[in-house]
Amino acid sequence: MQLKISLVNKEIRKMIMRSVGWVAIVHFLVLIFSVPLEILITTTGEQRQYIRAESLFSFHYEIQVVLNIGIPVLMAIFLFRFLQVKSYSDFMHSLSIKRERLFHQYALTGIILLIVPVLLITIIVCALYQPLNLAEFFSWADIFKWLGITIMFNLLVFLAGVFTGMISGISVVQGALTYVFLLLPIGLLVLLTNNLPFYLYGFADRYVMESKVEAFSPLVALSQVNYRPLGLIEIIVYCALIFILYGLALWVYKNRKLEAVTQSLVFPLLKPIFKYGMTFCSMLLGGLYFGIKEGNTTWLITGYVIGAILGYLLAEMVLQKSWRIIFRIKGLFIYAGAMALLVILFQFDFTQFEKKMPNLNEIERIHLSNSNYMYNDAEDPFFLTTAENMDLIRRLHKDIIANKSKNTVTNKSEHAFFVYELKNGKKLVRDYMIDKKEYAHYYKLIHESEEYKRVTNGIFKVNEDQIEKITINPYGSIQKKAVIVDPADLKEAMAVLKDEINTATYEETIDNRDPLAFIEIMQKNDRTVGLEWRISYKKFEEWLDNKGLLEQAKVSADDISYAYIVDANDLEINYAQGYSHEELFEQMSKISHAIKVTNKNRLEESLINATGIHDGPYMIGFYYKADGSIEIKSFTGEHIPDFVQQYFK
Structure with a gap:
């Protein structure tokens, strides 16, 4: 009996190599072209001095991404092809070998065939490292980092493909479901995030979209790995998913019915989930498109209706494997009723999202600006911490909420972006579109406060003893500039500019006329602080005139x-x-x-x-x-x- 099983295993390995061996060979050959050969060509030619490679991903990065996304899915499809062809499936399952053993043999062979080409490329790069002096471009650690990340993504995508292969009886559907499965978390997040502002007043969709949402999809994270390093938590989660998907795929395979071959989804329970899930995503997409494009409730609802119908029809076509489908309108009406109920529930704001606001004694500090980028993208975002300013911001926030119906979006609307950082470590983030003129009395008091001017103007953070020079570049189509280098003049200029900022009114700071020039304060540590020379800065203009610099400092x-x-x-x-x-x-x-x-x-x-x-x-x-x-x-x-x-x- 042992000999018989051994012979069966040997024949299975031969079958596997005949069916997917070519995938591993293609993988290896394209990687050879993308990494070692590219390194060899670029580092031994004249262009060596122009290479800016921070890791191995820098070499033909786009090709590497396509390989890491495409090869594992191809491997999963061709490897488990026997589950999608009835005669092939009957033959394989008639062999004297348990399903569990069969799965391990196929899955582990696929894993090995994915790892081996990457390992071989790593060995080749290591062999080239010393002769080509590649230490100029990347370290040994970078090589093994590339090895680990590439293998991790290959295995994750492969096992996602294996899992979807267990729940589907059609190879094309398996491939499509693999990518849907890997993109679904971020896709849903994007759709929900962009639709929620229609129902939750103040929901900060742009803030959420800027908060590393790419980590929710391995495919998106992979596409950005050359620009955005993976965090430790991401790596742990992805590695955990590899083991989870392997276990799930095995469990599903052991419980899969053999007669489910050629069915889009082999488990009846998955069919309504797929159908209504696709309807829901399509509905959100339709609402997002028409809601943003036309900007009114009528078109928003129209988009939902059109999107839901199209999604429902497409899902039925996939499940029935034909465009000539039997349209089950009852299911669509049930879905429409459930969505209508959900929308009604949103109107009651059971979570008190729209009215929620922290008490003053709970707040550590507050950020208030007209853009989430000033918080998300700034190296050192500014905060207000004085009781007076925090109280003013809360009162402004309360007024905006109270005037919800009046704050209609027009071409004059601007963002009012709030971030409350609380003493318990939590945050409360809100974003509104308002006409600032309606709330100018609040903004005037906040913007004219000493604290606001100090934290929003980089000039107050400059050490005057470290200033090397001040350059004034006029706005306009002209090539001239004024430069201040004398230490005494530098201190005088800084004093005048600080005085101008401290005495500027709110109305002067929102003046839409073009500034006269852009001022750059260059420090000895090569750091530069910039500010605009506003039209209201008359003292600074007078000072420049007295120094004989005015003619070069602005367009006249x-x-x-x-x-x-x-x-x-x-x-x-x-x-x-x-x-x-x-x-x-x-x-x-x-x-x-x-x-x-x-x-x-x-x-x-x-x-x-x-x-x-x-x-x-x-x-x-x-x-x-x-x-x-x-x-x-x-x-x-x-x-x-x-x-x-x-x-x-």
């Missing part, structure tokens, strides 16, 4: 030959296809009732009041003396010069 009327001012309605601007400043200026010059400005006082007034945002009622085109370059700006609101308003009356 002396830099402009002339300018044209026209009514914006007289211009033909194709915003969709794009436009150039030169094209607009040529149009301006041909408009009969355009103002041609040559007077220096009017040019100076125009320079001060113009903005680079092209949404004002009047457009102005400046023609620079130095190189004939063109710059187009506009006048908006209360910043339209009197001579322009009088001319176009």
Whole structure:
């Protein structure tokens, strides 16, 4: 009996090698081309000096990603092909070998065939390391890091493919389900996150999407591994999933019915889960598309209805293996009723999400800005900690919630992004779209406070003894700048700038007119702090004038030959296809009732009041003396010069 089993095992191994051996060979050959051969070519040629490789993933990274995503799935499909073909399945299960033993033999052979090519590539790279002096580009640790990460992702994707192969009786469905399975967590997260703001007022969808959601899908994490290092928790979770999927696949295989071959899903319980899961995801996608595109409730509901119907039909086609399906409308009505009930429940806000706000004595510090990027992406996000400011922010927050129905989204709306970091280590994050003018009294008190100015302006963190120079770069199409290097002048300039910031009003800080210049404070440690020279900084302008630096520090009327001012309605601007400043200026010059400005006082007034945002009622085109370059700006609101308003009356 032992001899018979041994012969069977030997024949099975031969069958496995004939069916999937080519996959391992292709894997090895493409890896040879992608890594060792690329290293050999680039490090022995003239381009060696230009190589910026932080790891082995840097060499043909895209090809490596495709291999790590595609090869394991191919291996799983062809390896367990016998589960999808009736005659093949009957033959394999008629052999005198237990299912459990059969599974181990196939699965472990697949694992070995995935690991061996990667190991061989690692050995080749190690052999090249000393002769090619590859230490210039990556370390020995980087080689073994690449080995570990590549094997980990290969095994995870492979065993996901094996698991889906156990629940499906069609190879194509197995492949599709593998990717759906690996992308489902992040897909659901993205869809839910982008739909929840329609129902939970203040839900910070952009914050959630920026909070390392890529870790929820191995495929997405793999696609970014060359740019974003994996965290320890991610690695532990992925490794745990490898063992869990192996165990689940074995359990499912042992309980799988042999007659389920050629069925999309072999377990009846999975069919409604698949059907309504697909309907739900498609519904969310439809609502997201129409809700964001059209921005009203009617289109949001329309998107849900269209998405749900399409998802339901597609799921039925997959399950019935035909486009000529028997449409079971009863199931769709049951689903629609369940979703309607869910929407109604959201209206009651049982969790008190919308009204939830921490007490002042629970708060450690608060971040308030108009963008989640100022919190998520900033190296050192700012926080307010004084009782006065935290109380003002809470009152602002309460007013926004109370005026929920009035805070409709318009082209004037801006984000109000709150992050409460609590003393117990938790966070409460909210994001609203509001018209800041309605809440200007709160913003004025907060923005004019000493604490806010100190934490939001990098100049207050600069050690003046470490300043090397200050460079002032004027805004505009002109090549000039002012540089301050004298130690005494540097200290004076810093004092004047700090004074300007401390005395600036809220209205001056939200002035939409273009700043006069960008100021760079270069420190001896090569770190740079930047700030804008606002139009309201008159003391700084006077100081520059006294030092003889004003002419080089900003664009003046002396830099402009002339300018044209026209009514914006007289211009033909194709915003969709794009436009150039030169094209607009040529149009301006041909408009009969355009103002041609040559007077220096009017040019100076125009320079001060113009903005680079092209949404004002009047457009102005400046023609620079130095190189004939063109710059187009506009006048908006209360910043339209009197001579322009009088001319176009």
